[in-house]
Amino acid sequence: MGPLKGVKILEVGGIGPAPFCGMMLSDMGAEVVRIERKDQVKLMEPKYDVLLRNRRSIALNLRKPAGVDAVLRIVDQIDAIFEGFRPGVMEKLGLGPDICLHRNPKLVYGRMTGWGQDGPLSGAAGHDINYISLSGALHAIGRAGKRPVPPLNLVGDFGGGGMLLAFGVVCALFEARTSGKGQVVDAAMVDGSAALMAMMYGLRASGFWTDSREANLIDGGAHFYDTYETADGKYISIGSIEPQFYALLLQLAEIDDPEFENQLDRRKWPELKEKLKQLFKQKTRGEWCAIMEGTDICFAPVLSMEEAVRHPHNQHRKAFVDIEGVIQPGPVPRYSRTCPELQGPPPEPGAHTDAVLADFGFSAEEVQVLKLDL
Secondary structure, eight states: OOTTTTOEEEEEOOSTHHHHHHHHHHHTTOEEEEEEOTTOOOOSOGGGOGGGTTSEEEEOOTTSHHHHHHHHHHHTTOSEEEEOSOTTHHHHHTOOHHHHHHHOTTOEEEEEESSOSSSTTTTSOOOHHHHHHHTTTGGGSSOTTSOOOOOTTIIIIIIIIIHHHHHHHHHHHHHHHHHSOOEEEEEEHHHHHHHHTHHHHHHHHHTSOOSSTTOSTTTTOSTTEEEEEOTTSOEEEEEOOSHHHHHHHHHHTTOOOGGGSOTTOGGGHHHHHHHHHHHHTTSOHHHHHHHHTTSTTOEEEOOOHHHHHHOHHHHHHTOEEEETTEEEEOOOSOOSSSOOOOOOSOOOTTTTHHHHHHHTTOOHHHHHHHHHTO
16 A cells, blocks of 8 residues: 555545545545535535545534534544634634644644635635635736636645645654644645745746746747647647757757747747747647657647547556546556555545444444434
């Protein structure tokens, strides 16, 4: 099993970044039990809710004292708990960090919010697009003179949110093994998306990056770092930043125009990009792949999700897996010894209530009482 085998974690059911954190932790072998709340909104059939794979699910009514008491009994026996509600919600339920850490001083208590546990906006609702707006990330993404383009919810919810929370929980677990003390992990998507922009803020401070969109080295401003349409209406991506890679681009694309020689002359970038647009439209995506894929140009076809699953490199890496007919990304990263294993598909909500509660010492009679409260 994965490197987190033996770690016991409780997830208080939510949506978006918190379940992604649960997937990351359970993919690595942690035993994650998810509490499904009575009022939890479901957008799809359970088997398609990939973020919920690899863990067992119990149903508890956290608005009833018996449900809260059940959670606290479980808290006594686990290594970590995490939740994804607005600040104060868990405290109102009687499950805040003060109570939980008093019962289990070694407990790691993960909290996932958009704005953070404090600050002027901490109590307001929001979504990924709002958090990455405040961090400066969204402003930097898009074409010149056009609106900023939301990068799906990759930057806030998942990269700056769920993945950051998973990292924070594991760091706190590591520290607790030395200190014997747990702590609260305050993971905010606005903070996390700002952290993902660290390099850009450094470049901006140096004068090498501007706040204008499509005017910088890696935001589509440079002709050698962008996507281009091909003759068949598909797209390819070029990332020939280093001089030797740029020289190979010119060689394999059969470009002998002297205007291309001064690679980093920003004044020429728009003109050179137009020339490349015309060039790449002369061949299909497959033809360009035959010429450039696998070379040091830094090239790749722009694939749809359906195409990505079938690409030979992804197949060789087993980047995607089939779990009961649902194609999805496999666990990452890879390890040489403690290899993660998929433990099962997303469960039906509450499917493991009886078994999990029994594992934590609840009698059959106590389980039945809890189920009557649902």
